[in-house]
Amino acid sequence: MHLATHLPPRLRQTLLSPEQPNAHALFTTGADQLDDLLGGGLARGALHEVYAETAPDCATAAGFTLALALRAAGDRAIVWARQDYAGIEAGGLYGPGLAALGFDPARLILVEARDVLGILRAGAEAARCPAVGAVLMEPWGEARPLDLTASRRLTLAADQSGVTVFLTRAAATPRPSAAASRWSVRPRPSRLMEADAPGWPAFALTLLRHRAGLSRQTFDVEWDGEQRAFADLAPLPGPVAAVPPGGTLVEGQGALRRAG
Amino acid sequence: MERWSKVKGRCGGPADPPLVLTEKVGNAVRLVALDRRALALGLVAGLTLADARARTPELTVDDLDPHADARLMERLADDADRWSPMVALDPPHGLMLDITGGAHLFGGEAALRGHVIQRMRCLGLSARAAVAGTPECARALARFGRAGVVPPGGERAAVAALPVAAQEAPPEATIALTRAGQKTLRQLPDRPTLPLSARFGQALSERLRRMLGQADIRIRPRRPLPAIAVERGFAEPIGRTEDIEAVVRDLTLDAIETLQGRGEGGRAFETAFFRTDGEVFRLAVETGRPSRDAAAVMRLYREKLDALADPLDPGFGFDLIRLSVMAAEPLAPAQADFEGRAPLADQVGDLVDRLTARFGRERVKALTPVDTHNPDRAQRHRPAAEASPSWPAPWLERLPDDPPGRPLQLFDPPQPIEALAEVPDGPPARFRWRRVQHAVAFAEGPERIAPEWWLTPANALTRDYFRLEDSEGRRFWVFREGLYERETEAPRWFLHGVFA
Incomplete structure (x- = not known):
């Protein structure tokens, strides 16, 4: 018993607390305000759902989910199960684009499934493998097989292996599930770079549900692929006023950043 | 000839009329195959049908079906695998078996x-x-x-x-x-x-x-020869799923024992189920790394069986089951870590194997960069079960602190849009995509990307790419195909990708 106190802390933890459910650490998003509100971050080894607010926002939802997965996975592999229809509707995953978000595409295992059942199978299989960092599942549309039972199974698998599972939903309305957190995402005008060039991806988030019982609230965050971290953005004042067509051009050619 | 009798359900009794099969040769319909009674009547192959009919009016005539015959020969050749792994088709209607050392x-x-x-x-x-x-x-x-x-x-x-x-x-x-x-x-x-x-x-x-046996060349077998093959024959054909699974497990253990002795691990396993009526089913599983783990191989088989659209139909039962290790590679014994778990990379490899067994090689993929400036070709999909290239090209390099210059999701092929630009060379001020109008708030570009003239046809056009953000914050990657006046009069606009 006294020996145990001389053991390295990690080993001691392993020996003294065997098989404790929900013992997974949290992962931070990197955005301080958001982390504070979430109580330190989101749960590892759990299921999180990200809904695209409208169907055309699916790329935004996928990007936000990938960013979360990157925070959760560390240096481990990421399994991404996509439905074929998502690829047709929203375009195929693009390696250089993944790299630009700070994700090494070599760590990606892409599973293309015909239907939702295939996605569930692949996702559950991957969620049971503790060597995987995160699992992304991207079905398309209202998917009947994705019911409460399915989400409970995924949560169980994630809890046992410590793999964080993300479910990206496009063209679907949020429904009750066993997810630890549920988000709704739409794009937010980005923080402009010099010469008014679009900047890093920015997201307007709505927290729909959190296991800790947090109330529904909204955040604006930006993903920095360089730091691989989110950053807080000030909320936009009211609805965004549309820039008159060609408004940036009126100021002259200098307003455009020229490349190439 | 006998295939015909079987298909038509007729068994050439002495009372039936003689049977001939015909084929059109040149402009004449000629006999190509005859049954015994036709031969006994003095008909020979090569005779025209008209002549044959003149001699023997009560002929049964049908067309020769060379494709069905070829299929039957293939099936027989599959079945002949039970006697020797070296089976070759010997056209027109023979099989050649190399039984050296196996008789x-x-x-x-x-x-x-x-x-x-x-x-x-x-x-x-x-x-x-x-x-x-x-x-x-x-x-x-x-x-x-x-x-x-x-x-x-x-x-x-x-x-x-x-x-x-x-x-x-x-x-x-x-x-x-x-x-x-x-x-x-x-x-x-x-x-x-x-x-x-x-x-x-x-x-x-x-x-x-x-x-005369003075010179000899070996036959070329139809199927690659396995590194190791183990099999079980049954006097009484088996058909129950549990029995079959037990046999496959036994065979796997046998094969793995042999592999162990050789210091090798299997990369590809194939099980052949020989049905009593001559049908042969084959199930193949592959592993990403050489493996000697019987449980893992069995798991792959179960995945494969689950994923089969039509399950293994035992019919009247299988009388022979053979497991072949089609590819083996040297494998040193590996040591598990302190807690008895395999190394992380191996666990991921096993996962890829399981996914591949269920979904197929072409659906479990990894991305490989391609060294090119052409965005269409900048990535290649490869089966995740394949080893990654030892010297991968770098993904597109970019300046530090630059926002993504490439979209997260790319459309292949690019989607045509209707765009309106204020200046001929400038970015669009608004565009219509999928019947939705987008007002461009901010733009960056152009990034001019010339076609790869050494790959593409000579009339391929230069593309000017723009990163756009519309008034709602959606970010797009669009391009104009062709330079004004120099290459085209009315350039077309395309949406190539969507940013996160």
Whole structure:
């Protein structure tokens, strides 16, 4: 018993607390305000759902989910199960684009499934493998097989292996599930770079549900692929006023950043 | 001929009319296959159908179906795998088995020949078989002679009584030899080779030498030879799923024991299920790394069985199950970590194997960068089960602190949009995509990307790419195809990708 106190802390933890459910650490998003509100971050080894607010926002939802997965996975592999229809509707995953978000595409295992059942199978299989960092599942549309039972199974698998599972939903309305957190995402005008060039991806988030019982609230965050971290953005004042067509051009050619 | 009887459900009784199969040769319909009664009536292959009908009005006639015949031969060849892994098709309607070193498993060459003929009879086919030292000798004996088993070195005596036609030389050569008084192959080997070659070509004398067992080439098997094969035959065919699974597990353990002895691990496993009626099912699983883990291989098999659209149909049962290790690689024993878990990379590899077994190689993918500036070709999909290239090209380099210059999701092919630009060379001020109007708030560009002239047709156009953000914050990657005035009068706009 006294020996145990001389053991390295990690080993001691392993020996003294065997098989404790929900013992997974949290992962931070990197955005301080958001982390504070979430109580330190989101749960590892759990299921999180990200809904695209409208169907055309699916790329935004996928990007936000990938960013979360990157925070959760560390240096481990990421399994991404996509439905074929998502690829047709929203375009195929693009390696250089993944790299630009700070994700090494070599760590990606892409599973293309015909239907939702295939996605569930692949996702559950991957969620049971503790060597995987995160699992992304991207079905398309209202998917009947994705019911409460399915989400409970995924949560169980994630809890046992410590793999964080993300479910990206496009063209679907949020429904009750066993997810630890549920988000709704739409794009937010980005923080402009010099010469008014679009900047890093920015997201307007709505927290729909959190296991800790947090109330529904909204955040604006930006993903920095360089730091691989989110950053807080000030909320936009009211609805965004549309820039008159060609408004940036009126100021002259200098307003455009020229490349190439 | 016998396939026809089987398909039509007729069994050529003595009362039935003679049967001939015909094929259109040139402008005439000619007989190509005849049954015994037709032959007995003096009809021969090559006769036109009109002549045959004139002689024997009560003929049954049908068209020859060469494709169905070829399929039947393939099936028989699959089934013949049970006797030897080296099976080759021997056109037009023969099978060639290399039984070197394997005949004793079936009680010797004569007994094996008996097995083959018996099995063909069970399938409703009559077969002639011969065992000889060389493929050519066996073929000649089976087709032209009194078939049997030729003892080693007895090829010359065995073929001596065969007609010269048994050489299957071109007809002119056969006729010439017959006219020269060579009716059988008895004297031909004693003739000097040189004049024969000069008259009839090198191929004929080479073939003769092979028939006599003086020269030999091996057959080319239809299927790759396995590194290891283990099998179980059953006197009573089995059909229950549990039995089959138990047998496969036993076989896997056997194969893995052999692998262990060799210090190797299997990369590809194939199980063949031989059904009593001649059908053969094959299930193949692959692993990303050499493996000696019986449980993992069994798991892959179960995934594969689960994913089958039509489950293994045992019919009247399987009488032979064989497991082959198609590819093996050296594998050093690995040590698990302190808690008895395999290394992380191995666990991921196992996961990829399981996913691949269920979804197929082409659906479990990894991305490989391609060293090119053309965004269409900048990535390649490869099966995740394949090893990554040892020297990958870098993903597109970019400046530090630059926002993504490439979209997260790319459309292939690019989607046409209607765009309106204020300045001919400038970014669009608004565009319509999928019937939705987008007002562009901010833009960056152009990034001019020239086509790869060494790959694309000469008239490929330069593309000017723009990163756009619309008034709602959605970010797009669009391009204008063609430079104004220099390349095209009315350039078209495309949406190529969507940013996160």
